[in-house]
Structures are given as C-alpha cells and as structure tokens.
Amino acid sequence: MEADFFIVGQGLAGTLLAFELISQKKKVIVFDDPQNTKASDVAAGLINPVVFRRMTKTALLDVAFSQMESTYQQLEDLLGEKFYFPGQILKLLNEESDLLWRNKVFANQLTDYISPNPIQPDQFEVLKSTYSIGLINKSGRIDLQNLICSFRKFLIERNLIYFEPFDYEKVAISTEYVYYKGHSAQKIIFCEGAAASKNPFFSKIQFKHSKGEVLDVTLPNVNINETVTDEVFLMPMGNDLFKVGATYSWEIQNCKTTEIGRSELLEKLKRITSVKPIVLNQLAGIRPTAHDRKPVVGLLSHCPQIGILNGLGSKGALLAPYCARLLSDVLTGNTTNIPGDINVTRYFKSI
C-alpha cells in the first residue's frame, strides 16, 4: 500500500498526529503493538496549567492550551463523542504556599488560569482541614482511553492500522521513500512513548522516563465536582468514583503495579480526606520523558525521512495537540520551524 506517512504507535501522540494528517487529506498507515503497555491507557488526563512548586506556568502553556481546546473539540465533532471535560482544580495550601500563590499570581501572569486570592476551606466539608484553597479555573480532564479507542475504530474502518510490533530491521530508506513490508511512504514518524528508548534511530536521545501508578477508588458521599490536589490528586469520575494519582519513580524495573505505590497513594490521600476509600483497581505505566522534560518533536536533519513525536512526560493531554499540529505542519509543508528547545535535532548536533 502507498501512503504519505507511516506512524508507529497509537497512544495519544500517534492518535493526534494521525488525526492532524488525515485532516490535511494525507494518507497514513499506523502500526501499533497491542502487547506494548501504553502510558495513555493509565493516564488520568488531568490538565494542570500551573507548576505549583514555583507557581509558574506549565511550559508552552499559552500556545498549547488554545490548541488543546480546539483539537479535542474537532475530535469530538469527528467521532461524535465527548472527550474533553473542562473543570476546576482545588489546590490545598499551607501558610507558605498560600503566600507564594499570592506573590506569584501577577508576577508570573497566571491570572488567566487561576484566582488571585485563595479561598477559605469551610465550604468543602469532606476535605481535611487546610490553611486555604487555591482555585485553578482553566483546567479539566481528557478521557484519553475513550478517545484513543474511538479513533482506533475510525482507523480500523478505513483499513489504516496494523496491529503488530514494528520491526526496525525491515525498514529500507531511499532519498525519497521509506519502505516497509511491501508498503511505501514519504516519511515515517515514531510515536512510541517510552518504548522509543529501544529505537535504534533515536539512540542519541537521553530519555529519563518515570514510572507512575494510579488507583481507581470509591469514596462514598464525597460530593465534590472539582479535582483536589495536595501531594496527590483526587479526580471525580462520577457516581462516587475517583482517580487517585500519581506516584513518580525513576528506578524502573518493570511496568507492574506495586504494593509500595498503592500504600503511598492511600497514605497521601489521607491528607486530603478522612473518608475511607475502597480500592477498585490499580494501574501502572511509564511516562515518556526526555532528560530536560521537554517534548521531542521533528525530523532527523541527517535523515529527514524519519521523525519523532515523544517526550510528553506527565503533560501529554495538554501538550500533545500542540506538538502534533506543529509536526503535521512541518510534514505538510506549512512550516519549517520547530522551536529549538523541543526539536529532536537538539540531540543530534554532532551529526
């Protein structure tokens, strides 16, 4: 089969890139290994515009937020389902973080996203006593699992996806084409998440992935509509169901859930509410993260038939739409410019 682009991986990155290219009337063939674990399968999909430790904007926030809203809206229109649920975050503050919040809100131009003055906690009875609560107004969650599943059906119906592990040894590259198992395309883009560490074309990228675990719990009669965050987040999913997450670990032996992860989440949840949770499910995954925690986007300058969309870290729901649009604009000739700090070429300077 002849295509314009091969895409390897149909997690969030591969899904959004395929969507952008198909919207530009390009033909894609996607290869996805169903045996491989996806970070996107476990992600809570929370969109948080603020880095609380320093009270700064999340990197790329202003460009990424508007692209995010428009991309998920377009996907909802295409697939006829709802994926984006705008909402607020309540950040529990102590005396020190309350002061930092007030000091940084104007200095760091956060007023479009958060309320300048933290509120008194009295109105939230189910929350444990806290000094004050900061309100993040522009936030929400993306139902990544439903989005990816629904887009997969779209690809299957059009015969645009193969479910198999991609075999790097079977790729042949000429100056104009990429050949793979009887198919050809102009370029191949790898969207493999943490599995990219094993990709021989990208061995120069310094990845520093982190493993994360989340819990699905019920908390009877905790009537709260906002996501609450302290050391972990508590995200309402409706009908007394909540997601609690997430842990961070950089010593990754495997992708399995652990007793330590579960205890850590439950212990930290106790600082948010004293209501006793019933644990329904525990999930683990690996966040694909570059050493500088920035996305990795673009084509290899020494071999421009090969590209990558990766390094979405813990912010995929927010950053993936912006990065996918940027890369699709490069692939379709609408721009040549990917900012240096997120461009894959930062890892290939000596070639």
Ligand SMILES: Cc1cc2nc3c(=O)[nH]c(=O)nc-3n(C[C@H](O)[C@H](O)[C@H](O)COP(=O)(O)OP(=O)(O)OC[C@H]3O[C@@H](n4cnc5c(N)ncnc54)[C@H](O)[C@@H]3O)c2cc1C
């Ligand atoms: C516990 C946890 C909680 C998280 N919570 C949030 C959150 O609340 N908000 C947020 O924005 N982000 C969150 N994230 C991060 C988010 O999951 C990632 O940023 C995002 O999902 C990464 O998407 P991806 O497509 O790059 O990678 P993945 O989702 O891992 O997808 C990679 C895909 O490539 C396929 N693949 C890999 N290699 C091959 C190959 N050789 N051949 C064929 N297919 C291949 C895999 O099968 C998979 O389908 C969380 C992550 C974790 C682990």
